[in-house]
Amino acid sequence: MLRLTDVGxxxxxxxxxxxxxxxxxxxxxxxxxxxxxxGKSTLLRMIAxxxxxxxxxxxxxxxxxxxxPANRRPTAMVFQSHALWNHMTVERNVSFGLRVxxxxxxxxxxxxxxxxxxxxxSRFGSRRPAELSGGQAQRVALARxxxxxxxxxxMDEPFSALDxxxxxxxxxxxxxxQRRLTLTVIFVTHDQEEAMELADRIVVxxxxxxxxxxxxxxxxxxxxxxxxxxxxxxxxxxxxxIAGGRADWFGARLxxxxxxxxxxxxxxxxxxxxxxxxAPARVDRVTDLGPMLRLHLTTDDGGQLVxxxxxxxxxxxxxxxxxxxxRLQVYRNGERIGTAEAxxxxxxxxxxxx
Amino acid sequence: xxADGIAAASAPGRNSxxxxxxxxxxxxxxxxxxxxxxxxxxxSAMVLGSFRVGDGFGADRYLAFFADAYSMANLRYTVFWTLxxxxxxxxxxxxxxxxxxxxxxxxxxIVHALSLFPLFVPAIIISYALVRFLGPNGLxxxxxxxxxxxxxxxxxxxPIGPYIAFIWESLPLPVLVLxxxxxxxxxxxxxAARDLGAGAGRIVAEILLPQLQRxxxxxxxxxxxxxxxxxxxxxxxxxxxxxxxxxxxxxxxxNLQRPDEAAVQAVILLAIASVVGLIYIATxxxxxxx
Amino acid sequence: MTARPPIAGMLIALTMVxxxxxxxxxxxxxxxxxxxxxxxxxxxxxxxxxxxQMLGRETVITPILTSLAITSISTTLVAVICWPxxxxxxRLSFPGRQLLLFSFLAINAVPKFTLxxxxxxxxxxxxxxxxxxxxVIVQMLSAMxxxxxxxxxxxxxxxxxxxxxxxxxxASRLRVFLQVTMPQALPALAASYVLGFVTILLRxxxxxxxxxxxxxxxxxxxxxxxxxxxxxxxxSCA
Numbered sequence: 001m002l003r004l005t006d007v008g009x010x011x012x013x014x015x016x017x018x019x020x021x022x023x024x025x026x027x028x029x030x031x032x033x034x035x036x037x038x039g040k041s042t043l044l045r046m047i048a049x050x051x052x053x054x055x056x057x058x059x060x061x062x063x064x065x066x067x068x069p070a071n072r073r074p075t076a077m078v079f080q081s082h083a084l085w086n087h088m089t090v091e092r093n094v095s096f097g098l099r100v101x102x103x104x105x106x107x108x109x110x111x112x113x114x115x116x117x118x119x120x121x122s123r124f125g126s127r128r129p130a131e132l133s134g135g136q137a138q139r140v141a142l143a144r145x146x147x148x149x150x151x152x153x154x155m156d157e158p159f160s161a162l163d164x165x166x167x168x169x170x171x172x173x174x175x176x177x178q179r180r181l182t183l184t185v186i187f188v189t190h191d192q193e194e195a196m197e198l199a200d201r202i203v204v205x206x207x208x209x210x211x212x213x214x215x216x217x218x219x220x221x222x223x224x225x226x227x228x229x230x231x232x233x234x235x236x237x238x239x240x241x242i243a244g245g246r247a248d249w250f251g252a253r254l255x256x257x258x259x260x261x262x263x264x265x266x267x268x269x270x271x272x273x274x275x276x277x278x279a280p281a282r283v284d285r286v287t288d289l290g291p292m293l294r295l296h297l298t299t300d301d302g303g304q305l306v307x308x309x310x311x312x313x314x315x316x317x318x319x320x321x322x323x324x325x326x327r328l329q330v331y332r333n334g335e336r337i338g339t340a341e342a343x344x345x346x347x348x349x350x351x352x353x354x
Numbered sequence: 355x356x357a358d359g360i361a362a363a364s365a366p367g368r369n370s371x372x373x374x375x376x377x378x379x380x381x382x383x384x385x386x387x388x389x390x391x392x393x394x395x396x397x398s399a400m401v402l403g404s405f406r407v408g409d410g411f412g413a414d415r416y417l418a419f420f421a422d423a424y425s426m427a428n429l430r431y432t433v434f435w436t437l438x439x440x441x442x443x444x445x446x447x448x449x450x451x452x453x454x455x456x457x458x459x460x461x462x463x464i465v466h467a468l469s470l471f472p473l474f475v476p477a478i479i480i481s482y483a484l485v486r487f488l489g490p491n492g493l494x495x496x497x498x499x500x501x502x503x504x505x506x507x508x509x510x511x512x513p514i515g516p517y518i519a520f521i522w523e524s525l526p527l528p529v530l531v532l533x534x535x536x537x538x539x540x541x542x543x544x545x546a547a548r549d550l551g552a553g554a555g556r557i558v559a560e561i562l563l564p565q566l567q568r569x570x571x572x573x574x575x576x577x578x579x580x581x582x583x584x585x586x587x588x589x590x591x592x593x594x595x596x597x598x599x600x601x602x603x604x605x606x607x608x609n610l611q612r613p614d615e616a617a618v619q620a621v622i623l624l625a626i627a628s629v630v631g632l633i634y635i636a637t638x639x640x641x642x643x644x
Numbered sequence: 645m646t647a648r649p650p651i652a653g654m655l656i657a658l659t660m661v662x663x664x665x666x667x668x669x670x671x672x673x674x675x676x677x678x679x680x681x682x683x684x685x686x687x688x689x690x691x692x693x694x695x696x697q698m699l700g701r702e703t704v705i706t707p708i709l710t711s712l713a714i715t716s717i718s719t720t721l722v723a724v725i726c727w728p729x730x731x732x733x734x735r736l737s738f739p740g741r742q743l744l745l746f747s748f749l750a751i752n753a754v755p756k757f758t759l760x761x762x763x764x765x766x767x768x769x770x771x772x773x774x775x776x777x778x779x780v781i782v783q784m785l786s787a788m789x790x791x792x793x794x795x796x797x798x799x800x801x802x803x804x805x806x807x808x809x810x811x812x813x814x815a816s817r818l819r820v821f822l823q824v825t826m827p828q829a830l831p832a833l834a835a836s837y838v839l840g841f842v843t844i845l846l847r848x849x850x851x852x853x854x855x856x857x858x859x860x861x862x863x864x865x866x867x868x869x870x871x872x873x874x875x876x877x878x879x880s881c882a
Contacts, residue, residue: 631753
C-alpha cells in the first residue's frame with residue numbers, strides 16, 4: 001500500500017531523515033517510534049506531502065506520489081494539536097474534505113453523519129471545537145480524516161497531549177476501529193508503551209536513521225542495537241569482555257559463541273532468576289508494582305541491577321541474593337552480535353577447581 | 355517547511371513550495387517600494403542636500419545653525435521637554451499598567467478604556483480642549499474656585515502647557531506596550547516571589563522591571579519619536595519663543611520660505627531622533643528573533 | 645488577583661475620568677454654549693447656534709467628507725498591499741526577510757517633520773505636491789507599520805497545522821488561504837484596519853503646506869485658527 005525507498009531530508013545541512021526505506025501493507029498499523037527530534041515526524045510529513053524529500057521515492061498504492069503536493073495525495077493526517085478550525089462547527093470541520101472534492105450535498109451529509117457516528121460523536125455536529133474536550137476534539141480530527149477515506153491514515157502523536165487514562169481509552173478505540181475498517185495507518189509516537197500496544201509493526205528511529213523494523217515482540221526480545229534495546233523496555237547493562245567464549249557478568253560466568261573482545265551484555269529485568277552460582281548482590285530498594293515487585297540491587301562488584309520478581313518469592317530490602325540472567329543479548333559497537341547464557345553450576349564449579 | 359528560502363527556490367517543480375522565495379519577494383514588493391521611495395530615498399536625499407554648498411559640499415549651513423543662539427535655544431528646549439514629557443508619560447503608564455495587570459473587573463476595564471481614549475483624539479482637539487479646560491478662566495479654574503481655591507495660574511502659553519498635552523496624547527501607546535509586557539510575566543513567577551517573602555516593591559524591582567526592559571525601551575522610543583517632531587500641540591499651547599523644532603521647521607519652511615534652512619533643521623532633528631530610532635529598531639529586532 | 649482595596653481603584657478611575665475626559669467634556673459643553681461668562685461653572689446660555697452656523701458653511705462640510713473619503717481610500721490601499729505582504733513575512737521564507745520587515749520601522753524612526761520636509765521636496769520635483777494622490781500616498785505611509793506588523797503577528801499566531809490539515813485534505817493553496825487562514829486572522833486584520841484608519845484620520849498631523857491647495861482636509865481649517873482661539877467653535881470632526 002505504501003512503499004518508501006531511500007527517502008532522505010536535511011534541513012540546512014542537518015540530516016533529519018537519512019535514506020529511509022520500508023513498506024506497509026494494506027490494513028497494517030505501523031508505528032514510527034523514537035525520541036523527539038529523531039526525524040519520525042519529518043518522515044510522516046514527507047509521506048503526507050507537507051515536506052518535500054531531498055532524495056528517494058514514495059509510492060502509495062503503486063503510484064509514485066513523490067512530487068505530488070499534499071492536497072493531491074490519498075493521505076489524511078491527524079495532528080498532535082488536533083488542528084480543528086475553530087471558526088467552523090464540528091460538522092463543517094468534518095465535511096471540509098468532502099466539500100473540497102465537490103460531492104453532492106446529500107452524500108456529504110450522509111458520510112459526515114456516518115463518520116461522526118464511528119467516533120461516537122453523532123450528537124456533537126453543531127458544536128464548536130472550543131466546546132469540546134481534548135479527547136472529543138481528537139476524535140473529531142480523526143473523523144475529519146476518515147470521512148475522505150484516505151488510502152493511508154497518518155497520525156502524528158495524536159494522543160500525546162491527553163492524560164494517561166484517556167490516552168489508553170483512545171488507543172483501544174483506535175485499534176478496534178482500525179481492525180474493523182481495515183485501515184492502513186502510520187502512527188508516530190515517542191511512547192514505547194503506546195507503540196507496543198498499537199502497532200502491528202514498529203519502525204524504531206534514532207537521529208534520522210531507522211534502527212530496526214519489526215513486530216513488537218521481536219523488538220523487545222531481540223533488539224538489533226543498543227539504542228533499540230535501551231528505548232524499548234528496561235534493561236540491565238553489563239560492560240564486560242569476552243575471552244575464549246566466556247565472559248564475566250557481575251561475578252557470574254557466561255558462555256557465548258561470540259568472538260573475543262569487549263562486549264555489552266543486556267538482560268531484561270524479568271529474566272533474572274535466583275541461582276547458587278549467580279552474581280551476588282544486595283537488595284537496596286523494593287518498589288511494589290502490584291502484580292510484580294521491582295527490586296533495585298547492587299552487585300558485590302558495584303554494578304546496578306533491576307529485577308522484576310513475582311510477589312511470592314520476593315526477598316526483603318537489605319537481604320542478599322544470587323542471580324543469573326535468562327535471555328541475554330550481546331552487543332559490540334552498538335550492534336547485536338549474538339546471545340549468551342549463564343554457565344551451569346557444574347561448569348563454574350569445575351573452573352573454580354581448575 | 356524548508357528552513358531556508360534559497361533552497362526552496364532552487365528546487366522548482368518539487369511539491370512543497372514552488373518558487374517560495376520569489377513569491378515572498380513579490381508579495382512584499384509594493385510596501386517595501388513605498389518605504390524606499392517615500393522614506394529612505396527622500397530622507398537620504400535631504401541629508402545629502404543639506405550639505406550642498408554651491409557646487410560642492412560643506413557644513414556651512416550647519417555651522418550657521420549652531421552659531422545661531424535662537425536656533426540652539428529651540429534645540430535645547432525641544433530635547434529637554436521631549437525627554438521630560440516622555441519620562442513622565444512612561445512613569446504614569448507604568449503605574450497604570452501595574453494597576454491593570456493586577457486588577458480585574460469593571461473598574462479596571464474603565465481605567466483601561468480611558469487610558470486608550472487619547473488614541474482617538476487628534477492633537478488639534480486636545481490642544482483646543484486643554485485651552486478651554488486649563489486655560490485662563492477655563493473649567494478647571496472654575497472648579498477650583500467653586501471649592502474656594504483662588505490664585506490659579508494657567509500653564510497655557512508656558513512650556514508646561516505642551517508638556518501636559520504631550521503626556522495626555524502619548525499615554526495610550528506605552529500603556530498598551532507595558533500592559534502586554536506585564537502579561538508576559540506569569541502569575542506563578544510573582545506568586546513564587548511573594549511566597550518567598552518579597553514585598554510589592556521588591557516584586558516590582560526584581561521580578562517585573564527586569565522582564566519589562568524591552569517593552570520599556572520600545573515604549574520610550576515610541577513616545578520620544580512621536581513627541582520630538584510634533585507640531586500642533588506646541589504651536590497651539592506653547593510659548594511663542596523658544597519654539598519646538600517642529601514649529602520652527604514649519605515656520606522656516608512655510609512662513610519664511612527657506613527650504614534650505616528647514617532641511618538643515620530637519621536633519622539635525624533626525625540625527626537626535628535616529629539615536630533613539632536605532633535603539634528602538636535594535637530592540638525590536640532582538641525581540642523579533644526570540 | 646491581589647486583595648487591593650477598591651478605594652485605590654476608585655481613586656485611579658476618578659483621576660483618569662477627570663484628566664482624560666475633563667478636557668474633552670469642556671469642549672463638548674462649549675459646543676452647546678452660546679454664552680459662557682466668567683465665573684459661572686456652566687454656560688450662561690445654551691444653544692445650537694454655532695452648530696447651525698458651522699454646518700451651514702460649505703467650507704466645513706466638504707473638508708469633513710473629503711477627509712473621510714481620503715482616509716478610506718488610503719486605508720484600503722494600505723490593506724491591499726500590506727496584508728499579503730504580512731502573510732509573506734509570516735509564512736514564506738525568502739532572502740532578506742527579517743531586514744525587510746524591520747525596514748518598516750524606519751517610518752516611525754524618522755521624525756514626522758523631517759519626513760514631511762523630505763517628501764515635500766520630492767513631491768515638488770515630480771509635481772505631486774498638493775494633489776489628491778500625493779495626500780493619499782503620504783497618508784498610506786502612516787498606517788503601514790500597523791498594517792504590516794499586526795497582521796504579521798496574527799498570521800504567525802495561526803498554527804501551521806491548521807493550514808496543513810486543510811491542504812492535506814485536498815484544498816488548494818488559495819482555498820486554504822480564503823477558508824482557513826483569513827477567518828482565523830480576521831479579528832486582527834480588522835483591528836489593524838481600524839487602527840490604521842484612526843491613525844490616518846486623527847493622528848497623522850501633516851502640515852498644511854504639504855497638502856495645499858486642492859484637497860484641504862478638515863484639519864486644515866483648524867490649522868488656520870487664530871492662536872488666541874477667541875471666537876472659535878471647533879468643527880466636530882472627532
